[in-house]
Amino acid sequence: MTELASTPARLVGVDLGTRVVRYDERDAILYALAVGARAVDLDLVFEDRLRVLPTFALTLAQWAPDELGALGAFDTKSALHGSQTLDVVAPLPRSGEIAMSAHVGEVWDKGRAAVYEVVVESDYFVARWSLFAPGFGGFGGERGPSVSPAPEQDPDSVGVLGTSVDQAALYRLTGDRHHIHIDPEAAASIGQPRPILQGLCTLAAATLPLADMLGAHPASLTALSGRFAAPVFPGDTSQIRAWGDAVDAQFDVATARGPILTAGRASFA
Template identity: 65%
Template sequence: MSTDLTGAGSTGTELTGAAAWAGRALGERTVGYTETDAILYALAVGAPAGDLDLVFEDRLRVLPSFGLTLAQWAPDVLAEQGAFDNRAVHGSQELAVLKPLPRSGEILLNARVGEVWDKGAAAVFNVIVECEYFVATWSLFAPGFGGFGGDRGPSKSAALTEEPLGGASVQTVANQAALYRLLGDRHHIHIDPQAAERIGQKRPILHGLASLASATLPLAELAGAHPADLVQLAGRFAGVVFPGDEITVRTWEGGRFDARVGDQPVLTEGLAVFG
C-alpha cells in the first residue's frame, strides 16, 4: 500500500522528517477476544471480585476502556516502522465510545496516523484507531523529532483552580502490572526491576492505560453511574503509578478530573463522561 506524503491540498511540497508520517495508514487488523479476556481486564484495572457485572460471565458488561488493549498494536506498528526511537513516551489518551463492546467476538480495527505536532524539541504523533464501537487516539511524545517547522498543536489546558466537586480513591494491588501485561502490553518496565531501573524508576511501574482505566471506577461511583456506561475518556499522563499505590481522583463540573498518588499528579486534563 502506498501513501501520499505530500502536503494535502496545499503547495504539494514533499514533507520531511516527522511531518511525513501525518496521515499515514497503519493498516487494518481483526482482533478477537473472549469473555475471559474481558473479565481479566476488569480485574487488572481494579474491579473488585464482588462487582459481578464486570467479573461474572452470566452478568458481564465489558468496560469500554478494554477496547484500548485491543487497539494497542497500532502505536506499536508506528514504532516498529521507525517514526521515533525508544525515548518516546505515551503522553495522553482519548477514547470516544460509539456503542457497547460485545461480551466476546471479533472486531475490525482501522489505524492511521493523525496530526503530527512540532513542539520544538520533540514531536507529538497522534495515532487514531477506529471501529464500529469506539475511536481511540494515542498521543506519543517523541523527544528529538521536533523542529521541522510544523504546527505546535494545542497547548496544555490551564490548571483547575476552583474547588473540586468531589473525590474518591482506588487502591491498586501489588500484582496489577503483572496482570495487565497479560492483555498485550509486555513492555519490560512493567515487570522487570532492571528494565525499570534503566528508565530511572525504583521498581516496575503500572501501565498508564491501567492507571487511567482504574480511575474510571471511582469516577463512575462519584457520577452515580455504572463504569460500563462510560462514553468519553481522556487524560494526560503526568507521573508514574507503582503497583500497590492508592490513586485519588478529584472531579469538577462537566466530567473533568485529575488523579494523584499522595501529592504527586499522575493524570491531568482528565475527562470522564458517563451515559
C-alpha cells in the same frame, strides 16, 4: 529509520493498516480484574451478567501505535505515552471480533520532540494515542494545542484510587508486556526505582472509582481523555478530584508525590 519517518510531518495521514482482533468473555473479565474490578462486581467479572468495560477497547487497539513505532517514527525505548482519548460509538460485545483501521492523525513539533497522534477507528469506538518522541522535533511544524489547567474552584467530589502491588503483572496478561512494568532492571534503565504501572491501566482504573463518585456505572462510559503526568507504582494510593457530573466531568489524579493524570475528562451514559 524509514525515509518516510525521517521527516515527521510527512507521516500525517499515513495508513497504519487494519486488524481484526478476536476475544472472548474470559479476556474481558481478565481485563476488568486487571484494572481493579472486584469479585463482588458481578456485572464486570461474571459471564452471566457481563458488561464489558469500554476501556477494554484500548488493549484491543494497542497494535496501532506499535505499527507507527515499527516505521521508525520514534525510538521505542525513549518515546512516552503523552495522552489518550476514547470515544465510545457502541457497547463492546461480550465476545467476538472487532475490525479496526488506524492512521496517523496530527503531528506536532514541540522543539525538542515530535508528538504523533495515532487514530484507531471501528464500529464500536474511536481511540487516539498521543506519543511524545524526544529527539524528533525541530522540523518546523505547528506546536499544537496547550494543556487546559484544572478548574480553580474546589472539586465537586473527591475519591480514592487504590492499586495493588501485583497490578502491573496482572495487566501485562492483557497485552502490554513491556519489560519496564515487571523487570526492575528495565525500570532502572529509564530512571525508575522499580517497575511502573501501565499508563492505560492507570487511566482505566481511575474510571471505576470516578464512576462511583459521579453515581454512574463504569461500563456506561461514553468518552474519556487524560494526560499522563508521572508514573504510578503498583501499590500506590491516589486521590481523584472531579468537577461536574456524570454527563460531563473534569478530573485529575495525584499521589503524595504529585499529579499522575491531568486534564482528565469523562462522560457516562
